[in-house]
Amino acid sequence: MSDIFWIIVAGAVLTYMARAGGHVVLARFERIHPRVEAGLNAVPAAVLTTLVAPAAMEGGPAEIAALATGAAIAFLGGGIMSLFLASATVLVLLRHFIG
């Protein structure tokens, strides 16, 4: 079996452990310690940011403009779909015209 297959299987097992684990572990406690909860709350934003920041650093004007457009749309109240479509449009247009 390929690396990919085992990556998928191991990722799926760990993902299931996370999805069931809260019931198994955390539910036994009266409440979660505020620091643990604050840390867990930060996990998605922290992890996902590390996937955007270096790409933004390496990007040219088209890439930077696309990400800036997306951030602006989110702050104006747009959902993830409008953000995604607008950013992709800016990216494709600028790549086409700038090169």
Place this chain on the structure above:
Amino acid sequence: MSASSDIEPHRGSEFFQGVRASIPVIVAVAPFGVLFGMVAVENGFTTFEAVLMSAAIFGGASQMVGIDLFGANVAPWLIVFSIFAVNFRHILYSATISRYISHWTPLQRYFGFFLLIDPQFAETEQRVEQGHPISFAWYFGVALPLYICWIAEAGIGALFGRFIPNPQALGIDFLLPIYFLGLVMSFRKRPLWLPVVAISAVASILAYRTVGSPWHVSIGAAAGVLFSALLPPGERKAEEERP
């Protein structure tokens, strides 16, 4: 939540109420399901592997992270660890909903947790807020169409992606960072969001430049999470913090 003594709601109608709740989620998620299939193939996955990943992991952001890192030739254990890190938040979801589903059988519960993705959690919380009990039929009614569509979309994207002539001009190579940006922005109502994002961004860029590619993910993420854990917002029940 004292509804357990109420009349047993009709199972069929509960199921279809769940199906109805899943429709807007399916529409919003569909492009990303297809995108996943396309990018997976571009990063060296076969169609079968793309479909298998959607079926087995069933978590958009973590699947995207997995294929992104696979394309970057990162060590397999680190890819698995990153998938786990992205999905680790689900531990809070099962802790939260376990009090609504104590009347389920253990088999129903441990099956239900497999399907406990972000929109499933959001719909469940909403249903509780509206004063409804969480029946297994309703929960499964939300989850089943989402799951089937998610798998089908990976297959469609994987098959269709091969026929895109110039992915660079269409910006497909940069769609993942845009998608991740969208997810980052979707968490912006959380406490300490801006400092966490700023710290993780700076730490990951520094790590990217010094330590090198795979490690910027764990180092940047750890910086943001530690900051949040060590600095809970002062206004949030500050008195509980004192020993």
